[in-house]
Amino acid sequence: MIRKNKKPRLNWIDFAVISSVVGFLIFVVLRVDSVLNYSWNWNHVFPFVMYLDEDTGQWVSNLLLEGLIITLRLAVYGIIISAVIGVVMGLCRISSNLFLRMVARSYVELVRNTPPLVFIFIFYFFLSTQLMPLLGIDELARSDSPAVKTMIWILCGDPILFSNFVSGLICLSIFEGAYITEIVRAGIQSIPRGQWEAGRAIGLSRIDVMRYVILPQAVSKIAPPLANQFITLIKDSSIVSLISIQELTFMAVEVGVSTSRIFEVWILVAVMYFVICYSCVLFFNWLERRAARSKR
Amino acid sequence: MTDTDKRVIRLDNVSKSFGNFQALKGVSFDINHGQKVVVCGPSGSGKSTMIRCINRLEEHDGGSITVNGVELTDDMANILAVRREVGMVFQQFNLFPHLTVLDNLTLGPMRSRGADKQQAQGTAMEYLERVRIPDQANKYPSQLSGGQQQRVAIARSLCMKPKIMLFDEPTSALDPEMIKEVLDVMIELAEEGMTMIVVTHEMGFAKTVADTMIFMDHGEIVEVAPPSEFFSSPRSERTQLFLSQILSH
Ligand SMILES: Nc1ncnc2c1ncn2[C@@H]1O[C@H](COP(=O)(O)OP(=O)(O)O)[C@@H](O)[C@H]1O
Numbered sequence A: 001m002i003r004k005n006k007k008p009r010l011n012w013i014d015f016a017v018i019s020s021v022v023g024f025l026i027f028v029v030l031r032v033d034s035v036l037n038y039s040w041n042w043n044h045v046f047p048f049v050m051y052l053d054e055d056t057g058q059w060v061s062n063l064l065l066e067g068l069i070i071t072l073r074l075a076v077y078g079i080i081i082s083a084v085i086g087v088v089m090g091l092c093r094i095s096s097n098l099f100l101r102m103v104a105r106s107y108v109e110l111v112r113n114t115p116p117l118v119f120i121f122i123f124y125f126f127l128s129t130q131l132m133p134l135l136g137i138d139e140l141a142r143s144d145s146p147a148v149k150t151m152i153w154i155l156c157g158d159p160i161l162f163s164n165f166v167s168g169l170i171c172l173s174i175f176e177g178a179y180i181t182e183i184v185r186a187g188i189q190s191i192p193r194g195q196w197e198a199g200r201a202i203g204l205s206r207i208d209v210m211r212y213v214i215l216p217q218a219v220s221k222i223a224p225p226l227a228n229q230f231i232t233l234i235k236d237s238s239i240v241s242l243i244s245i246q247e248l249t250f251m252a253v254e255v256g257v258s259t260s261r262i263f264e265v266w267i268l269v270a271v272m273y274f275v276i277c278y279s280c281v282l283f284f285n286w287l288e289r290r291a292a293r294s295k296r
Numbered sequence B: 001m002t003d004t005d006k007r008v009i010r011l012d013n014v015s016k017s018f019g020n021f022q023a024l025k026g027v028s029f030d031i032n033h034g035q036k037v038v039v040c041g042p043s044g045s046g047k048s049t050m051i052r053c054i055n056r057l058e059e060h061d062g063g064s065i066t067v068n069g070v071e072l073t074d075d076m077a078n079i080l081a082v083r084r085e086v087g088m089v090f091q092q093f094n095l096f097p098h099l100t101v102l103d104n105l106t107l108g109p110m111r112s113r114g115a116d117k118q119q120a121q122g123t124a125m126e127y128l129e130r131v132r133i134p135d136q137a138n139k140y141p142s143q144l145s146g147g148q149q150q151r152v153a154i155a156r157s158l159c160m161k162p163k164i165m166l167f168d169e170p171t172s173a174l175d176p177e178m179i180k181e182v183l184d185v186m187i188e189l190a191e192e193g194m195t196m197i198v199v200t201h202e203m204g205f206a207k208t209v210a211d212t213m214i215f216m217d218h219g220e221i222v223e224v225a226p227p228s229e230f231f232s233s234p235r236s237e238r239t240q241l242f243l244s245q246i247l248s249h
């Protein structure tokens, strides 16, 4: 940390690398322009985010913005649900009870060793035909009560798609929860055995040792990989477009097909994902710095 | 007092295996109130295993262990009752790194003795003074020297007001210049009448403090004797060999 106050400088190798990357990008754009004979037309695409209704004079959200909102909902709820699953299953994974260990282990291995798409197709089929009616989700969506209707609108969007949204959300959460389970397990097991022994030696119960000694230490080890997994979750949420959850990727396919502005649509969508994910990265980094500071 | 009143620990034919390996092969002894026992023996002879069985950090699989009138079984309530009476100090200190020194000391009393915070902090400061580091109360363990950390660990055990203290090679992980400060605290504790079992190779300490020496080898107790006898005329050949090795340097 001697050069703390100096701005890092770029040397000639960095410049060479940067200029070749820029050169390559220019080359790609030119090729697309001349060889594919692609005429860029962004104006075709932006109205699919939002357009001005000439009759009313108001801005109206369109497919891509609606998709973005569903993606954000999937992300927020998915992070919460998968974190809960991950913590519970992670604790089961190291439980002294053989049955709980077996359940958690099977869950993790099942998810880890099947392709996400295959898992989601199978699980979605089961979920939407069996579990949703059983849980009364369909009925809830069809409910006439205005209070329920508004709740669903605010939290999950159009009630007609409610059951579909919930299935997608559960698929995604269960899928990501398996990875979080492993992160939680590894974090807890990284705490040295001596900490358990010292806790037990001063008469703490197993639960108290976990709560006051092990978990507080495990949290700081779990946080970085967990943040990483949350970002993966946001990106993975695009998978559920294949089971017709109308999130960003699903909408992009629709818009791409109907306008044939493939490049524009997908570049725009990529930027949207990037902005969401990178905001999360910055947020998690800020949290981490704050936690580090409060410890000193 | 009758003999049974004075007895605080009884090991009767205790055995313990790790897989196929028998770490303890029928160990028996009694310890009375106020007695100070020093246990020595070659590495791997089962010293740690034996004292860890006394507060059930290891589960013995044969014989019986009675501490303070309570027999150790699978019954969790019994185990917790025993652990509240038995303090333990480890070779690696095992302080809680995420807590300040003071919080390290109050956690046990508050969570397993149900003390309130003020009361627990009062006791904690008292014991920090006894181990001569009250000024470190608000630091984190990583900011202390090894010797200071081990003294905090001793204070942490004492805050539980134990009747018995177990020490498993408390000075083996310390730099030589810090050994004395820890041993001094232990000597003081002994003078106050604490019942102690100490696994150590610090023979100077043993001669000052111990009233009984136990020599272990291969999972068995080979010799039990008062220190005067133990050091001048050990009966078994294995003890003689061990002492000649350890006292030669
Ligand atoms: N958890 C364990 N699993 C397997 N073997 C162990 C375990 N703990 C101790 N042992 C074995 O038991 C024997 C006695 O160990 P220990 O009581 O630690 O000896 P000491 O403290 O006298 O050096 C050693 O051979 C050691 O390898």
Ligand SMILES: [Mg+2]
Residues within 6 Å of the ligand: B047, B048, B049, B168, B169
């Ligand atoms: Mg040992």
